[in-house]
Amino acid sequence: MxxxxxxxxxxxxxxxxxxxxxxxxxxxxxxxxxxxxxxxxxxxxxxxxxxxxxxxxxxxxxxxxxxxxxxxxxxxxxxGFSPPADTLPDALRGREVLELVGGNIETIWLRLGPLRGALGLDALLDRWIGDCSAGMRQRIAIGLAFAQGxxxxxxxxxxxxxxxxxxxxxxxxxxxxxxxxxxxxxxxxxxxxxxxxxxxxxxxxxxxxxxxxxxxxxxxxxxxxxxxxxxxxxxxxxxxxx
Incomplete structure (x- = not known):
């Protein structure tokens, strides 16, 4: 092949x-x-x-x-490439970072498929990146790799x-x-x-x-x-x- x-x-x-x-x-x-x-x-x-x-x-x-x-x-x-989780901007919310890369959040959900639930991203949409733990940042960073489809x-x-x-x-x-x-x-x-x-x-x-x-x-x-x-x-x- x-x-x-x-x-x-x-x-x-x-x-x-x-x-x-x-x-x-x-x-x-x-x-x-x-x-x-x-x-x-x-x-x-x-x-x-x-x-x-x-x-x-x-x-x-x-x-x-x-x-x-x-x-x-x-x-x-x-x-699609996942940025280092510690480089995500503290002053933005999870939704804003995802939409900055992938556009409308509903379109992003379609692109992520099963990752949406696996990463628990719904609970991170309105959370400030600066208030996220290392694991939360990692979940958002992985989502970004798939946000553009x-x-x-x-x-x-x-x-x-x-x-x-x-x-x-x-x-x-x-x-x-x-x-x-x-x-x-x-x-x-x-x-x-x-x-x-x-x-x-x-x-x-x-x-x-x-x-x-x-x-x-x-x-x-x-x-x-x-x-x-x-x-x-x-x-x-x-x-x-x-």
Missing amino acids: KPIIDLTAVSVERTGERVVRHVDLRVIEGSWFGLIGANGSGKTSLLRALAGRLPFAGGSCRIAGVEMIADRPARAMHF HTRVILDEPFNWLDPVAAFDLRQALRAMVDNGLTLMTALHDLGTLAVACDAGIMLASGNVAMALDSRLLVTAAQDPQAFERQTIERLRAASAP
């Missing part, structure tokens, strides 16, 4: 330092692709570059068959700061949307979510691909998550060792 996102030997630099090195990955349309790795492994930098928030320092980035390695605005137009969405560690019920409901809603055609890329810390929710992925260590995670491996991982966790942690330790 032809990939909708095809990265070949891409690199990313931050403040003059190369933080992603010659990464290859391919994402099939209508699938959930997970990136996992330790803090500082390059997950966020890679996703921000793909979403047009950072430049690539080299390689090839093809989206829907079109080369976009040098075109940050074009990449940004192709993806993109069919390809990038989320950076979306389960951070969510309580167990909210994290479960979010995972179920995202999986349902992927099964209905959404193409989703997420950075993750949780090996359990990677094993049971994602269709494919990669493990990053020090900016390099330490392990490719295809669908067959993840099916096996879902059957024995403890063994998968042990093997993955061992691989991460070895790849991150100086």
Whole structure:
């Protein structure tokens, strides 16, 4: 099956330092692709570059068959992207932030589908962002990634700061949307979510691909998550060792 996102030997630099090195990955349309790795492994930098928030320092980035390695605005137009929750403006209400990005709230609800309930966004519409907890901000930030109706969405560690019920409901809603055609890329810390929710992925260590995670491996991982966790942690330790 032809990939909708095809990265070949891409690199990313931050403040003059190369933080992603010659990464290859391919994402099939209508699938959930997970990136996992330790803090500082390059997950966020890679996703921000793909979403047009950072430049690539080299390689090839093809989206829907079109080369976009040098075109940050074009990449940004192709993806819904969740901003860091702590950057949301304190002086606006939840409704105002959502409508600023996606227009009329009723249209936004149609675009969010099951995420509206999973994220509990109705209760946050009239709340000032400055009065929101970290978990509330995270729920609004995730909603913003879907507010414009993109069919390809990038989320950076979306389960951070969510309580167990909210994290479960979010995972179920995202999986349902992927099964209905959404193409989703997420950075993750949780090996359990990677094993049971994602269709494919990669493990990053020090900016390099330490392990490719295809669908067959993840099916096996879902059957024995403890063994998968042990093997993955061992691989991460070895790849991150100086």
